[in-house]
Amino acid sequence: MSIKGNIVVGQSGGPTAVINNSLVGVIHEAMQHEEFGEILGMSHGIAGILNEELVDLRRESAETLALLRDTPASALGTVRYKVSDADYERILNVFRTYDVRYFFYIGGNDSMDTAHQMHALAASRGYELHAIGVPKTVDNDLAETDHCPGFGSAARFVATAIRDTGYDTVAMGDSSPIKFMEIMGRNAGWLTASAALAKEEPDDAPHLVYVPEHGVTLEQILGDIQGVYDRLGHCVVAVSEGLADPEGNPLAHRSDSGEVDAFGHGRLGGVVEFLDEAVSQSLGLRARFDKPGYLQRSFAWLQSSVDREEAYEVGRAAVRAALAGESDKMITLVREPGPTYRCTMGLADLEQVANHEHILPADYINETGNGVTDGFLAYARPLIGGPLPPYAKLARHLLPKRPSK
Amino acid sequence: MSIKGNIVVGQSGGPTAVINNSLVGVIHEAMQHEEFGEILGMSHGIAGILNEELVDLRRESAETLALLRDTPASALGTVRYKVSDADYERILNVFRTYDVRYFFYIGGNDSMDTAHQMHALAASRGYELHAIGVPKTVDNDLAETDHCPGFGSAARFVATAIRDTGYDTVAMGDSSPIKFMEIMGRNAGWLTASAALAKEEPDDAPHLVYVPEHGVTLEQILGDIQGVYDRLGHCVVAVSEGLADPEGNPLAHRSDSGEVDAFGHGRLGGVVEFLDEAVSQSLGLRARFDKPGYLQRSFAWLQSSVDREEAYEVGRAAVRAALAGESDKMITLVREPGPTYRCTMGLADLEQVANHEHILPADYINETGNGVTDGFLAYARPLIGGPLPPYAKLARHLLPKRPSK
Numbered sequence: 001m002s003i004k005g006n007i008v009v010g011q012s013g014g015p016t017a018v019i020n021n022s023l024v025g026v027i028h029e030a031m032q033h034e035e036f037g038e039i040l041g042m043s044h045g046i047a048g049i050l051n052e053e054l055v056d057l058r059r060e061s062a063e064t065l066a067l068l069r070d071t072p073a074s075a076l077g078t079v080r081y082k083v084s085d086a087d088y089e090r091i092l093n094v095f096r097t098y099d100v101r102y103f104f105y106i107g108g109n110d111s112m113d114t115a116h117q118m119h120a121l122a123a124s125r126g127y128e129l130h131a132i133g134v135p136k137t138v139d140n141d142l143a144e145t146d147h148c149p150g151f152g153s154a155a156r157f158v159a160t161a162i163r164d165t166g167y168d169t170v171a172m173g174d175s176s177p178i179k180f181m182e183i184m185g186r187n188a189g190w191l192t193a194s195a196a197l198a199k200e201e202p203d204d205a206p207h208l209v210y211v212p213e214h215g216v217t218l219e220q221i222l223g224d225i226q227g228v229y230d231r232l233g234h235c236v237v238a239v240s241e242g243l244a245d246p247e248g249n250p251l252a253h254r255s256d257s258g259e260v261d262a263f264g265h266g267r268l269g270g271v272v273e274f275l276d277e278a279v280s281q282s283l284g285l286r287a288r289f290d291k292p293g294y295l296q297r298s299f300a301w302l303q304s305s306v307d308r309e310e311a312y313e314v315g316r317a318a319v320r321a322a323l324a325g326e327s328d329k330m331i332t333l334v335r336e337p338g339p340t341y342r343c344t345m346g347l348a349d350l351e352q353v354a355n356h357e358h359i360l361p362a363d364y365i366n367e368t369g370n371g372v373t374d375g376f377l378a379y380a381r382p383l384i385g386g387p388l389p390p391y392a393k394l395a396r397h398l399l400p401k402r403p404s405k
Numbered sequence: 406m407s408i409k410g411n412i413v414v415g416q417s418g419g420p421t422a423v424i425n426n427s428l429v430g431v432i433h434e435a436m437q438h439e440e441f442g443e444i445l446g447m448s449h450g451i452a453g454i455l456n457e458e459l460v461d462l463r464r465e466s467a468e469t470l471a472l473l474r475d476t477p478a479s480a481l482g483t484v485r486y487k488v489s490d491a492d493y494e495r496i497l498n499v500f501r502t503y504d505v506r507y508f509f510y511i512g513g514n515d516s517m518d519t520a521h522q523m524h525a526l527a528a529s530r531g532y533e534l535h536a537i538g539v540p541k542t543v544d545n546d547l548a549e550t551d552h553c554p555g556f557g558s559a560a561r562f563v564a565t566a567i568r569d570t571g572y573d574t575v576a577m578g579d580s581s582p583i584k585f586m587e588i589m590g591r592n593a594g595w596l597t598a599s600a601a602l603a604k605e606e607p608d609d610a611p612h613l614v615y616v617p618e619h620g621v622t623l624e625q626i627l628g629d630i631q632g633v634y635d636r637l638g639h640c641v642v643a644v645s646e647g648l649a650d651p652e653g654n655p656l657a658h659r660s661d662s663g664e665v666d667a668f669g670h671g672r673l674g675g676v677v678e679f680l681d682e683a684v685s686q687s688l689g690l691r692a693r694f695d696k697p698g699y700l701q702r703s704f705a706w707l708q709s710s711v712d713r714e715e716a717y718e719v720g721r722a723a724v725r726a727a728l729a730g731e732s733d734k735m736i737t738l739v740r741e742p743g744p745t746y747r748c749t750m751g752l753a754d755l756e757q758v759a760n761h762e763h764i765l766p767a768d769y770i771n772e773t774g775n776g777v778t779d780g781f782l783a784y785a786r787p788l789i790g791g792p793l794p795p796y797a798k799l800a801r802h803l804l805p806k807r808p809s810k
Contacts, residue, residue, distance in 0.1 A: 038804075047578075059802045064797045070794060071572065071798075097808070161700055164703040164704050167420075170482070172485075173484065288699065292695060292696075293693070294693065389475060389706075391477075392472035392475075392476045392480070393480070394481065398461070399459045399461055402502050404502050405498075
């Protein structure tokens with residue numbers, strides 16, 4: 001039997017399109033068990049504890065909770081903050097003050113480390129605390145879990161976006177035949193690789209996919225683009241914001257030398273600005289780019305139905321695990337073998353998650369480093385929640401040319 | 406009674422999320438009248454005539470045509486090409502060769518001029534030709550029509566995108582409190598202004614909206630942002646890509662002087678990169694930006710239901726007008742007076758459309774030039790096809806602080 005006490009739940013790191021589902025999952029499950037007293041929300045993550053800004057979540061209406069499942073970003077507010085040793089002492093003090101015995105932290109690597117440290121500190125002081133991590137990240141880079149809630153929806157957005165901008169590029173023909181899309185994930189290429197889910201036929205966009213795990217030279221990229229252009233007359237390229245050369249250095253640098261703006265600082269420039277210019281200069285082809293930026297993680301309209309349900313269920317599972325006496329664990333998604341996609345939930349040690357980054361394995365990247373394998377597609381396709389809606393292409397029966405009248 | 410003959414239809418300029426509806430509207434209507442022989446599609450606009458690449462649209466299946474209504478971008482392909490006098494002669498020759506008596510051109514300003522020139526040349530040679538323009542542009546800058554098919558869907562995307570990235574920004578709090586979104590429309594601020602449709606409450610994103618029609622200084626923008634930040638702790642800004650200072654010069658320049666990349670050229674930088682840097686340097690606040698680029702005009706998932714139907718109906722109306730003997734006209738949308746939105750269709754002289762650019766009128770922009778008026782909102786709201794889906798915000802009942810234990 002678990003200890004009676006209060007719950008605190010927080011959201012940390014970058015928001016996602018479904019992270020509120022995990023919050024609502026925690027609240028809904030907690031409300032079903034009388035072991036729990038107050039259900040307190042951390043305003044802006046760990047800052048909400050340090051500043052004692054705690055939201056009484058039992059006073060939120062059922063309608064608000066239901067609608068939160070459709071609402072992107074972190075309803076409690078989030079934070080990026082490096083927790084110090086003194087902070088941990090302060091947090092434990094606040095936990096004592098508010099009789100917090102259950103700590104649910106929805107987040108990525110750093111959040112799992114925070115939960116782990118809190119568990120260890122409480123244990124060393126003989127304070128019973130159940131600290132459970134709830135996985136969340138569009139980058140999909142957490143270890144020990146098949147995938148991360150938040151990823152599937154972001155992947156659905158990326159696939160949709162590159163398919164649509166791909167149709168646009170094909171339509172433009174020689175007016176602007178090259179298109180880049182810069183995709184989130186500085187070290188992990190999961191999201192960039194997901195662009196490949198847009199392809200229905202082999203020659204559909206994206207034609208090239210570059211992830212940070214496989215270094216490429218500018219020469220290779222330009223050669224790849226020229227090759228696709230020569231064959232199809234256009235080329236759509238998915239590029240990770242963290243693209244690196246074979247030595248692991250960023251392919252595009254921000255220069256601080258030139259006098260290019262009002263402040264005498266080098267203009268901010270990312271990977272796609274660099275490649276756009278390179279294609280114009282070296283290949284003489286007109287290139288364009290899209291940088292959807294934060295839309296990748298906040299576009300609620302494209303929630304994956306699978307992702308949405310899993311985000312909710314990992315929240316609920318966290319509460320049940322704590323009630324069963326667990327602590328220092330993160331909920332994981334475990335893919336069951338078999339032809340039909342199905343995940344169950346498991347537990348991993350927080351420490352195992354906190355100290356690892358799960359990058360794209362080599363067998364999900366093709367040999368030339370400009371595309372993904374069927375293995376990756378089989379892994380990722382179920383996570384985006386059903387196929388993208390069908391589009392039409394004209395059959396394009398061309399009339400034979402007629403003699404001039 | 407109109408002349409019997411063949412139809413040619415083309416798509417020109419930038420694609421939209423609903424431009425294929427106009428194409429299908431032309432085809433569907435044309436198939437109902439036996440005056441028409443072949444229905445020919447121009448492959449990549451006027452280039453398809455010059456190169457005699459004409460698609461037999463009667464051979465496309467009913468299923469393809471139905472699905473085209475969901476499919477973004479220009480299915481026939483589009484083009485950006487300045488038509489010469491010699492080209493017009495060549496086009497008339499091709500029209501004669503293929504017995505083309507009906508010319509439907511779906512596009513913006515330049516396309517209307519092309520259709521007008523073709524009408525004039527054919528008339529001067531005694532060749533009966535019915536040239537009808539079908540309006541299309543996400544920029545909404547065509548004269549004589551209440552609005553342009555393509556605009557409503559792009560506006561729905563922009564409003565959705567800024568609302569979602571706004572929720573993300575609010576969630577991030579002080580970790581990155583300032584967000585810019587760069588929005589299409591170099592001379593006309595219609596699409597940028599539409600970001601304001603995202604607001605449900607006065608303090609919702611976007612907090613500031615800058616359109617090219619109202620020049621602003623960098624000092625004003627920085628002051629506006631500081632003011633919003635001081636009051637709310639964050640600030641979301643919709644910025645036109647064509648933002649200008651009070652003298653009408655672009656606020657952000659691309660420099661060609663500094664040595665900032667591998668080619669010795671100034672890095673490509675737009676308005677939001679410039680403002681991002683300015684906010685960091687001058688206000689010491691962390692800023693981020695989104696540049697959704699071509700997604701604004703190609704995101705079929707966010708077709709406005711109103712826009713989709715109107716795009717289809719202007720295509721059908723063009724065929725009926727030609728059949729009634731009209732030529733040298735563009736189909737217009739005419740908003741009927743009354744509390745409920747309703748448009749009927751009218752006709753405008755192509756020449757009147759070709760030589761004008763319809764920018765945002767002064768009474769749609771607020772006095773300080775950092776937002777829109779209720780007049781604009783009343784104009785634009787019906788065009789995006791129903792309200793955005795509801796989101797929830799927590800009531801956020803904060804617990805009173807407790808004495809430390």
